[in-house]
Amino acid sequence: MFDWQDLHYFSVLARTGSLSAAARELGVDHATVGRRVASLEQSLSLRLVDRLPRRSPLTAEGSAIAELAEEMARLSQAIDRRARGLTNAATATVRISAPPAVAARLIAPHVVEFHREHPDITLALAGASHNAALDRSEADVAVRMTRPTEQDLLIRRIGAIHFALYATREQAALPPETLAFIAYDSTLDHLTQQVWLRAILAGRPIIFQASDLFGQQEAARAGLGAAALPCFMGDNDPMLVKLDVQEPPPVRDIWLTAYPDVSRSLAMRTVMTFLADIIGRECPIRAP
Template sequence: MARPWDDFRLVKAIADHGGLTAAATRLGINHSTAFRRLTAIEAALGTRLFERARTGYAATQAGTAMVAAARAMEETASQFAREVAGRASEPTGQLRVTAPSGLVTDLLMPIFAAFRAHRPGIHLDVVVSDDALNLSRRDADVAVRASNDPSPNLFGRRLATLGWALYGRADRAEADPRRADWVTLSEAVGDGRFLRFVAEHGDPERITLRLNTVTGLCEAVEAGIGIGLLPCLSADARPALRRIGSAEPPFADSLWMLTHPDLRHSVRVRAFMDFVGDAVVALRPMLEGRPLPERRARELVLSRP
């Protein structure tokens, strides 16, 4: 008996998330609805799809087969959507873009505004996320990512290097990093390189705050909690912060703009990547922590015809 697509989506979500609660949240339904639907699917198929355990839901052989079918169906639907999007003849319609929160607020939003004035027929759906969304499933059409190792399966353009440097409060005297309190990213970020930097240049016992995301890092140093490595893009724009030393090359990440190869010839994807990419490239000195060649560079870029 043929099963509706929603049944496959539910089973795949349970397998991906290891349980009903997270799967229900992902699909926008409540736990009891997900439980009833799974029970009905198993009854209709005459077999169990998952073994229930205290650690979560583990797919049975039948469940694994249904998940594999769901993934194949999802890829086929995504490929169809990419092909349709790539055949559009006019740069109009919705474009989903994903980028980390810091880049959206400190760099991209003015450029998005300029792009919208340039291409009013394209409507942006911006997904602010520090996670790498799956472009093959069209979780996004274009991704702006800080990465030194982007997926070789994606088509893209390297835009700039994102510089990092050590900063402290501007109203405080020059501090000896060995005797200063520190704010840093946690071990889970950047393979622990931020904590290693503190161990080399400061005192790990004086780490007063750790964060698992760049969001909030500048605010923590600005609040006086401690000195810390910050992205130059964000920190140099804050008068309350001052740089201690030069930019640190080991912490520089490449900034990429990426899309799925099937979308590289889409007129709206191409229009967005060309415009936004050129605007970001013009701001390379600021992104790398170097002074802009002229103070009005940002305004000149964003006011382009």
């Protein structure tokens, strides 16, 4: 009989495509992944992967086993979610995934309030630019800025992020035609706020690009130019002022999502109510 842990390591390798990527996800070194996969191959008397310098493609036999392993992984994760939903333990840890700015500026400042009211629930907050894979148990509940498309998830719209153009008072006093801009890099041109920003440039330059909102805000605070920021960041920054723009600024909905099995637990329901309340208060769906 093969080792179930060996199969788990192989399943992650099959999905990620390389020893190094699998090792990062599993939190081990790549030699451990290689050793586990070799052990599974020995147990099954099959060669599952071709070991190339930069990747580990599956053999035909490996692809067949990987399909079954993926099914087993889904069942394992479903069992874990069901167990978390059934537990009524006095203490619990709930893992939350949210966009970095939402995590740092909307959720984290209110954690102290939550802890006072629910000291037995520990929040594990991850600010991530990618959507956490709830089906792989990367998080228990996720806050997202795009409507989730995965099947079987509970989905609730809990707020709306309103954007505006911000700069220092000195920059705001300059003639509009001399204004320079701060933006995301071109790989994020598809984002709603980036599309809007490019639409109002009118030939004016983007002189600095940053991959996250924190970098853009700091550059704007330094007087480099104007940046499109969420109002919950710009309005609360005493060094920035909102600029008048003819083109209406964008609005992005905020979604709360989790699996029904997980959300049955009292701790999860408590956390989801907390997230919906604080985000709905700070970023109401209808602008005040």
